[in-house]
Amino acid sequence: MPYFPPPHARIFCAAVNYGDHRAEMGREESDTHPMLFLRTPQSLVPAGKPLIKPPNSDRFDYEGELALIIGRPGRHVPRAEALAHVEAWVPFMDGSVRDWQRHTAQFTPGKNFDGSGSIGDSPVPAALFGDYRRHRLLTRVNGEVVQETPVDRILFDVETLIAYVSSFTELRTGDIIATGTCGGVGDKRVPPLYLFPGDTVEVEVSGLPVLRNGVAAA
Template sequence: MPIALNDPSLPPIGRIFCAAVNYAAHRDEMGRAAQEKPMIFTRGAQSLVQHGEPLLLPPESSDFDFEGELALIIGTPGRRISRGKALDHILGWTCFQDGTLRDWQRHTGQFTPGKNFDRSGSYGPHILTPAEFGDYKAQTLITRLNGEEVQRTAIDLMLFDVETLIEYISTFTELRPGDMIATGTCGGVGVKRTPPLFMKAGDRVEVEVTGLGILANSVEAERLGA
């Protein structure tokens, strides 16, 4: 049975490691060169809401982009985890929305501001154990905005697979229960469309991973002083 996000047996969400440009189609649309190692940035837990809760569009930006992803949650701690044992450290899998304020992301060469506005990303609708989810590489990732498909990819097109991400991240820090790894988005993001397609108040965004479920969130304008 799926694990509810409010299940008291779950460890609290800890650090959130995100893989950037981890599909060739997204790397190419963003104009980035191939790289030998994963590109990793972090989000704070305060930047996320759960399935069914509204994402907030802040008044400081109108460039609110969608990025559907597959994510995993660590259940067993480990440092310098080998590829062969990487999947043994996973508590479960979930869908992830790496909502991004593109103008703030590009103030400098660092991603942090655009990836960490409060309540800009999300995860859910639940967590599936590895045994329930099965082979993650056999699944498909789909993002919809107001019912229209805007992203789709086979997950096995990931440039750096989950085993590589766990091995790489656990080399520089011990992964602990509750840590999350978002595995990257595919091509089709709004900023690279003509004209650009950004989320606005009143929209509904969905991230589906086949075999896992559909993460759905509305978008609301942030009320100052709220």
């Protein structure tokens, strides 16, 4: 059966977790802790299903990411043991409705429109994926590469994210951590590049099946 997050899964997302994205978004460089927000399973669709452009915004943006699926529960997980809790890796598209994201200082509305993001349906086991730092991440819109980075440019690494999240809540089997996007988001391009019905978004992480979704109207 193709994978999709179960309803009980928590989806923890790291924000501004690459230096070039932090710079393009005008964020401070002095953060001492990861910036996190939550997505709901209802905000995601699987690979091959259309992303839903909200009818009440024309600022629907893409963010390609690498995500991990927790296999072994844990609380207060030490960095040295963090990767032992990862069951599998999967590409992730953190679709963002930028004007709703900025209604207040909290990201929740702009990150949780129904069907606005996606997740790969064929996770690769951690043992087969190997060292996440050796992989590359890229995003394409209508066949054009719009984001690309080595994963090792991540600011707060996976070990830090797992240790940090598990310090305030027990990580449970099936939980997901999306590790953040790099520079090149549509909102900061000149002119901006937003998603509309008929577009196609692809998130490719080396070693993982490509996550591909069209865009449809609500």
